[in-house]
Amino acid sequence: xxxxxxxxxxxxxxxxxxxxxxxxxxxxxxxxxxxxxxxxxxxxxxxxxxxxxxxxxxxxxxxxxxxxxxxxxxxxxxxxxxxxxxxxxxxxxxxxxxxxxxxxxxxxxxxxxxxxxxxxxxxxxxxxxxxxxxxxxxxxxxxxxxxxxxxxxxxxxxxxxxxxxxxxxxxxxxxxxxxxxxxxxxxxxxxxxxxxxxxxxxxxxxxxxxxxxxxxxxxxxxxxxxxxxxxxxxxxxxxxxxxxxxxxxxxxxxxxxxxxxxxxxxxxxxxxxxxxxxxxxxxxxxxxxxxxxxxxxxxxxxxxxxxxxxxxxxxxxxxxxxxxxxxxxxxxxxxxxxxxxxxxxxxxxxxxxxxxxxxxxxxxxxxxxxxxxxxxxxxxxxxxxxxxxxxxxx
Amino acid sequence: xxxxxxxxxxxxxxxxxxxxxxxxxxxxxxxxxxxxxxxxxxxxxxxxxxxxxxxxxxxxxxxxxxxxxxxxxxxxxxxxxxxxxxxxxxxxxxxxxxxxxxxxxxxxxxxxxxxxxxxxxxxxxxxxxxxxxxxxxxxxxxxxxxxxxxxxxxxxxxxxxxxxxxxxxxxxxxxxxxxxxxxxxxxxxxxxxxxxxxxxxxxxxxxxxxxxxxxxxxxxxxxxxxxxxxxxxxxxxxxx
Ligand SMILES: Nc1ncnc2c1ncn2[C@@H]1O[C@H](COP(=O)(O)OP(=O)(O)O)[C@@H](O)[C@H]1O
Ligand SMILES: [Mg+2]
Numbered sequence: 001x002x003x004x005x006x007x008x009x010x011x012x013x014x015x016x017x018x019x020x021x022x023x024x025x026x027x028x029x030x031x032x033x034x035x036x037x038x039x040x041x042x043x044x045x046x047x048x049x050x051x052x053x054x055x056x057x058x059x060x061x062x063x064x065x066x067x068x069x070x071x072x073x074x075x076x077x078x079x080x081x082x083x084x085x086x087x088x089x090x091x092x093x094x095x096x097x098x099x100x101x102x103x104x105x106x107x108x109x110x111x112x113x114x115x116x117x118x119x120x121x122x123x124x125x126x127x128x129x130x131x132x133x134x135x136x137x138x139x140x141x142x143x144x145x146x147x148x149x150x151x152x153x154x155x156x157x158x159x160x161x162x163x164x165x166x167x168x169x170x171x172x173x174x175x176x177x178x179x180x181x182x183x184x185x186x187x188x189x190x191x192x193x194x195x196x197x198x199x200x201x202x203x204x205x206x207x208x209x210x211x212x213x214x215x216x217x218x219x220x221x222x223x224x225x226x227x228x229x230x231x232x233x234x235x236x237x238x239x240x241x242x243x244x245x246x247x248x249x250x251x252x253x254x255x256x257x258x259x260x261x262x263x264x265x266x267x268x269x270x271x272x273x274x275x276x277x278x279x280x281x282x283x284x285x286x287x288x289x290x291x292x293x294x295x296x297x298x299x300x301x302x303x304x305x306x307x308x309x310x311x312x313x314x315x316x317x318x319x320x321x322x323x324x325x326x327x328x329x330x331x332x333x334x335x336x337x338x339x340x341x342x343x344x345x346x347x348x349x350x351x352x353x354x355x356x357x358x359x360x361x362x363x364x365x366x367x368x369x370x371x372x373x374x375x376x377x378x379x380x381x382x383x384x385x386x387x388x389x390x391x392x393x394x
Numbered sequence: 395x396x397x398x399x400x401x402x403x404x405x406x407x408x409x410x411x412x413x414x415x416x417x418x419x420x421x422x423x424x425x426x427x428x429x430x431x432x433x434x435x436x437x438x439x440x441x442x443x444x445x446x447x448x449x450x451x452x453x454x455x456x457x458x459x460x461x462x463x464x465x466x467x468x469x470x471x472x473x474x475x476x477x478x479x480x481x482x483x484x485x486x487x488x489x490x491x492x493x494x495x496x497x498x499x500x501x502x503x504x505x506x507x508x509x510x511x512x513x514x515x516x517x518x519x520x521x522x523x524x525x526x527x528x529x530x531x532x533x534x535x536x537x538x539x540x541x542x543x544x545x546x547x548x549x550x551x552x553x554x555x556x557x558x559x560x561x562x563x564x565x566x567x568x569x570x571x572x573x574x575x576x577x578x579x580x581x582x583x584x585x586x587x588x589x590x591x592x593x594x595x596x597x598x599x600x601x602x603x604x605x606x607x608x609x610x611x612x613x614x615x616x617x618x619x620x621x622x623x624x625x626x627x628x629x630x631x632x633x634x
């Protein structure tokens with residue numbers, strides 16, 4: 001192996017891959033667009049229905065007695081109270097978000113200290129209706145408290161006896177964006193693992209089996225360059241394509257966090273400390289190399305594009321399985337043993353880093369293992385490239 | 395010069411090539427004639443160091459293919475039949491240049507060699523266009539240029555005209571004759587006696603991995619009679 005020979009192969013493969021529209025679309029454009037698209041649509045839906053209800057809460061009311069409750073509702077800001085003839089129909093048609101049926105003798109009953117039965121009408125298939133129902137419930141609750149207060153005061157009792165305790169909540173994570181962090185610790189390892197697997201895939205198929213199918217492998221092997229130059233030139237080109245794929249999918253995720261923050265639980269932007277970012281970056285690149293080498297080994301064994309695709313599709317599931325396996329795992333008390341399991345360890349370390357945990361032992365174990373996997377994967381690729389049975393498989 | 399000494403290749407039980415020996419002198423075109431599966435491709439692949447012989451060896455311009463495979467590869471060029479095997483997304487020049495670089499030529503050398511080949515093969519019009527949309531004849535020229543860009547003194551042709559139309563076949567045959575003019579040692583494999591008869595100085599008939607006849611056209615004609623097609627059929631039929 002020599003650097004010049006490796007570079008010759010690398011340069012040619014990169015040039016070739018970048019001229020392939022299919023590789024660019026599958027490897028770079030789709031990973032880049034997928035998150036902004038998905039979250040953009042999801043975010044738009046959630047945000048728009050929230051906004052509509054917040055700006056103008058339309059309540060349909062059946063109130064023959066023109067009660068004090070409906071006057072109270074009318075006095076609230078951003079609320080429109082509409083008298084309704086057929087309340088079920090109006091809610092169903094979306095003319096109002098939610099309906100309220102107030103008995104005719106409401107005020108009398110309240111004055112006589114009797115319990116009044118109110119009915120809310122909602123459409124539980126509509127996001128807006130459910131939100132509106134929540135708001136209406138809160139308003140009724142507030143009015144009910146007013147009523148209780150005045151009853152107690154008229155009897156000379158301090159209303160404070162009804163609230164013996166007050167509670168307030170303090171969160172442990174000091175920074176803003178705790179929810180964003182939670183979402184990220186679920187999604188980022190999943191994504192990075194999946195892209196470490198699928199990022200190099202298209203290039204690996206093209207540079208291994210593709211070379212056989214097009215009949216270019218044999219002429220290549222007659223040149224003076226060594227098989228190891230061919231292997232490493234291809235391997236680095238595949239790694240670069242894989243890493244570009246990972247980067248574009250992360251860029252896509254960052255952008256979608258910017259344009260639809262609602263989905264990620266608020267505006268509080270997420271900033272990782274630099275060392276965490278660097279470790280996650282290196283981890284992902286190493287994993288991409290591991291999978292790139294494995295995929296290339298199998299691709300060179302395959303006789304055609306089709307065959308390579310068949311052999312390599314299961315790889316994507318392996319990545320997903322590991323990520324899903326750790327998806328719901330509570331990182332606070334993970335057993336050390338898990339850091340010896342391929343992929344699971346990488347996923348867990350990423351989760352820790354996202355949550356601001358920096359455990360040198362976990363990181364060290366994981367890195368040692370990944371170097372072992374990388375060395376093994378490259379050794380496997382070397383073995384495959386030097387076997388006549390593989391290269392000239394018929 | 396190529397000197398093959400007791401070369402064998404076994405794939406499990408199959409003796410694809412079974413202890414063959416022959417030699418080729420500079421300026422000589424030798425036809426390696428045999429049916430499908432006779433062992434032609436395996437023989438040429440071993441000489442090109444793509445496959446390791448089970449036993450035996452060959453010397454290419456004095457370099458031993460077992461001990462100095464890298465040196466051997468610097469001496470030979472190969473042209474395969476069937477698919478031309480070019481990179482569609484690269485231009486003709488980039489395709490040829492890639493092989494010049496892989497053969498460890500320096501930049502000046504490579505450029506000069508490519509310019510010569512452009513003129514020789516008449517590729518001026520399409521040299522900087524991507525290969526993907528080329529006609530078969532154009533692709534054939536690029537494949538030829540690629541096989542010889544590093545100016546090897548030994549040329550191996552493995553059924554190079556298989557599946558080619560008349561025009562493309564002519565391009566290849568003219569190229570083989572021009573190699574002879576440059577005093578290269580040439581092996582040309584084929585399953586057609588007609589084609590071999592037209593181009594070759596000497597014919598080696600190979601059957602089931604063994605050489606069954608080796609001689610010049612004249613020697614064969616005096617030994618067997620004028621109809622060499624008939625001779626070929628008899629020879630490969632005999633040992634069936
Ligand atoms: N890579 C291989 N693995 C197993 N058997 C092979 C391989 N290559 C060739 N053979 C066998 O060796 C014999 C000679 O094949 P080959 O050299 O391709 O013949 P030819 O080129 O004369 O048609 C055939 O029986 C073929 O099936
Ligand atoms: Mg053959």
